[in-house]
Amino acid sequence: MAIRCVASRKTLAGLKETSSRLIGFRGIQTFTLPDLPYDYGALEPAISGEIMQIHHQKHHQTYVTNYNNALEQLDQAVSKGDASAVVKLQSAIKFNGGGHVNHLIFWKNLAPVKEGGGEPPKGSLGSAIDTHFGSLEGLVKKMSAEGAAVQGSGWVWLGLDKELKKLVVDTTANQDPLVTKGGSLVPLVGIDVWEHAYYLQYKNVRPEYLKNVWKVINWKYASEIYEKECN
């Protein structure tokens, strides 16, 4: 079942810190907020410690809590055969489950400078970027422009289309995961452009946030995912 796949450790590479717990008799798997692999202030000055703390402890935590609630309700509705309740829960699952999935990726997409944040991608991902976008600068420019153009809340992604074997840049609205734009899309880098991701520091100037966030993008993680999916 799709929901269980999200929770499996194979799907979320390296996320050993994601713990899950069994609840109740039926044993549905629910989720907890993982710790960040760096201090809240470690991404400064690109992203302030204040933002990182609220983003992680409040926003992501809320997605986790609400996702768990929705899953419990879904479980009951499914076992009761209440089809309309199941359908009604889909938006809560999409919002909150999507929020959880997206932010798990996001924390991995970021790294302090002294741990490689901002270092350009090497290896096969670096070459693929040059092939598809001309250069890393070309990719950065495209993603920043598309991220700035997202109306309302959403994400801008660098993804790998596993079937077509090419890199794509795309955006999603609200907390829709990249896979909602195409079943064969694997997220490599996602940048949160919800206002909560930058407002306390950059206020209304989203382009400035997008200019600076690249200084802490963890290309090593993106390369790992890329290499794994390509082999």
Next chain:
Amino acid sequence: MMTVAVTAISSPLLLHSQGPNRQLLQWKRNEKRRLPTKVAGSGVITAGFELKPPPYSLDALEPHMSRETLDYHWGKHYRTYIENLNKQIVGTDLDALSLEEVVLLSYNRGNMLPAFNNAAQAWNHEFFWESIQPGGGGKPTGELLRLIERDFGSFEEFLERFKSAAASNFGSGWTWLAYKANRLEVANAVNPLPKEEDKKLVIVKTPNAVNPLVWDYSPLLTIDTWEHAYYLDFENRRAEYINTFMEKLVSWETVNTRLEAAMVRATQREQEGTYTEEEANPDDEEPEVYLDSDIDVSEVD
């Protein structure tokens, strides 16, 4: 900086239907708040929606909504919508129209034209500043209270539902109290025989820039739940912002004035019988939008 003529918050002028072309527009002002198109030194012609200041100073809503928030929300976000809108529409068919006309035209039955986002957000924000006031809050009175009690059971019940709607509007958007008349339960279906019971207050949630004008509802009150509206004062605590909004900021006086205008308009439309001309085509997915007879819509369509 241009001196902006500030219109006092008074009842919006009503439009009277002109002949067979029913006008939906509710918020037209006597003076279209427009400059004549002017040619700047470089020879560039500029369109001219002007910034409309809120009917209170930017620090007047402290401590419930900080000056800092208004500096950014009004001074940057709203300003940017107006400036970008002007750039978008200059020299096009959307130029020389009122803001509401631009909103309705660019909504384009749900297949939004590029100007919609800026136009609707400009409209929404102007409506929002006027929905709140220093020393706001409390309870509505008179006809407004009567209708709230009729349509929601009680004021407390209304409050609960409005706050819950605003809190659960995922992503960016707005929550509205609106007056719905001459319409069936489906947003785009005209009611050919509206009864008193069909004219009612509704709570609606909209995403991003959408507002209930596009469904021919009469907005009465709005709360902005884009994060930028509350983040500096409340961070992620949207529920607290919503509580503060209802307890300390909402201007029931303005809402009441808007309701009166909406009810008059609904009665006029009924009396003129123009609604029977535009019966809903059940195959249409999006509402028909009716415009001034002097607007040539052929290019837009």
